[in-house]
Amino acid sequence: MKPARFDYLQATSVTEAVGALAAAEGEAKILAGGQSLVPLMALRMGRPSLVVDVNRIPGLGGMAIADGVVRIGALTRHSALSEQRAHPLLAEAARWIGHQAIRSRGTVGGSIAHADPSAELPVVATALDAVALVANPAGRRRIPAADLFAGPFETTLGHDEMIIALDFPVPRRWGFAELSRRHGDFGLVTVAAAEIDGRVRIAVGGVGGVPYRAVDAEARLADVELTPAAFDEAARLTASGIDPADDLHATAAYRRAMTAEHTRRALLRLRERPEGVPA
């Protein structure tokens, strides 16, 4: 479990980092918290020729709130995310990520860019229609979550691009429910429900190649009273919209049933949670 040979660059600016990414023509990987990249390299499943360490780039951490949107620097660690109070849903989701040691290193930008279909933050980003702020040698652009996740561990980021921050709208009410084998594991099923602008949005992780946005269920909940019966129906619609596969830890049928159950739970939590009170 020793990585193959690679070059290492400690970038000191975003410009330097994206320049190095561009020059490597797709053979480079960004090292942020390293919680996924380093094990993959140790297993030699990841073999970048260049590792661009962005940890020393100033200005990539920190959080700011404006107009109901929290902007989170890409280098923000999960532990900081779990402790902040500006965005309670993100704080709750962050607490479900791994263990303390992992949260101390892992970063928000890294988790989004890694695009693990079972990871918590891509699910929340999908539910909230978060937007990634991306730098490349030509400048900057914004990628909405719906356009960002392309498949398991795949994004639409160019090989010369890096996420520098994410904009997460703050929901009025929210619910989060995850089923994992053990405390700290990736979720078998992760559901985030959030109410923004009077509309409930639902995203599910762990049940497909990218987080699933339950548009049918959302439509069912639009402009109706949020009752348990409506939630049951939304949960059913969510479960029927996914196409999970059998794997080591769960059958497709189980995942589908758990999607319904955890959608219901997330929605009930949304309804039970008083407005404006952090988790």
Add this chain to the structure above:
Amino acid sequence: MTISTLPGDTPEEGGAVGTTVRRKEDGRLVTGHGRYVSDLRLPGMRQVAFLRSPYGHARLRRIDASAARTADGVDGVFTGDSAEIAAVGLRALSALPSYIETEQPVLARAKVRFAGEAVAAVVAGDRYQAEDAIELIDVDYEPLPATVCAWAEPEVPVHDEAPDNVLLQRTFEAGDVPETMAGAYLVLERELVTNRHAGNPMECRAGVALWDYADNRLTFWSGTQVPHLARNMLAELVGLPEGNVRVIAPDVGGGFGTKAVLYPEDVALCLMARAMRGVPLKWVEDRSEHLLAATHARDHRYLMRAGFAEDGRLLALEADVTCNVGAYSVYPWTAGIEPLMAGGLLTGPYRLGHYRCTVRGVATNTSPSGPYRGVARPASVFAMETVLDEAAHELGMDAVDIRRRNLITVGDVPYRMPTRLIDESGRYGECLDKVLDSIGYDGFRAEQARRREAGENPIGVGFACYNELTGLGRAAAAGPRMAFRTGHDACTVRINPDGRVTVLSGVTSQGQGLETTIAQVVADAVGVAYDDVDVRIGDTTESLWGFGAFSSRQAVIGGGAAHRAGEAVRGRVLALAAALFEVEEAKLKLEAGRVHIIGVRDELATLAELARVAYLESNRLPDGFEPGLEATRFYDPIRGAFAAGVQAAIVEVDRATGEMAILRWACVEDTGRVINPQIVHGQVAGAIVQGIGGALYEHLVYDEAGNLTTGTLMDYLMPTSAEIPELDIGHIEVPADNPLGVRGVGEGGTLGPNAVLAGAVADALGVRISRLPITPAVVWEAVQ
């Protein structure tokens, strides 16, 4: 000399045994100063990496290592056909008539038999270079159909010698099963399948081999549980006089049986060291290698047929047990280790006259199975307890009552089990009483009914009663009639010229505190302070002999040897004092390092003064008294010490998700006399945790092509402290028939959780649990 009487002057007073003394090893272990093989650095040392087969079963047509040989930093490349390697094969021996002997190559030759089998080894300046070079080795494999299930027909046998893959089969038989079964009120038939585990010690396997350039000596630092056995086997395999081989097991980061095996990688390191004399070669197994290629365990199927009387008495048991023993008969324990233990102990602590059980060890294209904490019994206890639970259900009895009806009682002991083992504990009823009290069984059934009626999440209770056979002597020794019998250990107790004590014990420790345990025993046996005893273990040049850590044997056997050697030395000290001071020896005692006349407070002499005479002032030695104060003694308990054990738990099940919450867990074992309460508690707790992990989380899965699909700890799930409930651990202390009165406690805890959790889920939901592990998905599917 003033004479005064010492109040409460008894031999036990102030003894170290029975107290939680500060552990000798903790000074280094808890401050990060342990000395593990993984830490060892020697001048000029080179690192080894193994190329492992990506196929479960394939012919090896050609290996081209030419590019690897010239890669950066590479000092050597070895394959199964390298002359140094090809000359040696591992053949686990057994005199059992049905046993088919097969050979395990040091590096694969002609074909590979499991995914992960070592095919080649690279020696390089560092591990990175070694792993780089491994990728340059070009192997031409011709894939063969793989067999991963031990109860499936093989297309191509794993070994030509065994066309049906059966390496060993034996039938245990007692009484008349067919006739008794015919007369039974209830006959139950069940098929139960258990899951495949890895030992997963914190420190994976590790070794450093150095073959001295000039004097033809081999030193092997190894994280082994069995250094003396390893030396004996290595000397024979490499053709050296045994005295020229030294095996050193320094601090070892866990073992759990996995490291009681001599592995092909160990032998490869030593053979490569011979080819590269004077160069220390180091291999540290990584976690991927451990999951792939260290021994596995517990991949079993039990076909049970049990006959009961109307009152719940178990009348007859017929069983057919198939154990997946993997690709090779594990060296030196053989393919019999799991099947024979399963058949020998299946009936557990229950009275039974009519028993017929056929066990077989079947080779497959999976990593070899070997000894793992609890050996087979976590599986066999699950099979037995499940049958009892279902019989209780069929007969309308309570789960506790059917157990009480059948448990061996104090009045029955010594009880001769149908497999002729002698159970001398018998305290199952007492353990069960305490466990029931601990979990609050009295109020449980009412609460269970209340929840049922209220539509709340159901709760259930599960039980396991087991007899852990510990400290096996020569008449009960572990293993299937191998070329050696594992009954005894040796210990040398030496009083140094300064009066302090050095112990050279044959035991080994993988974290379970044997330095402390042995020091406690010797301190009391000699009559010195615990702090004045230093225990050396793990180096074959220091201790005379010890079989090592397995079968929960070391406190019983190594402790017995330490006690005997300590008493012998005390005898020498008292004899010397008696002669020097012209006092009758029987009137003297040695306590806290001072010899005095019994009943007299002031000492005649300190041990330091006497030791000085023994070593430095031979002019004062009595006539005929041999200088020095040392004794070496062996101990063999001949039979073993059964440790009665009962566990129970109450669980709550979420019907919607199949998730389980463990609300209560209790375990009571007959530990015999406790040497160190904290260590015993830690052993029992750790074993239960390992058992819970095995029941709920841990599962090695091969696909049909023979690929291990659980190759990292992301997929092979081990329990963390977050998954473990509070454990209420109690003991009863019935002295066993050995010098210290102790019973082994290392493994018993692992025996219960499979049965307890399966029983609890079944009780909560009214479903059958026939397969392990019990995952939320399995539970959910059972209630659909």
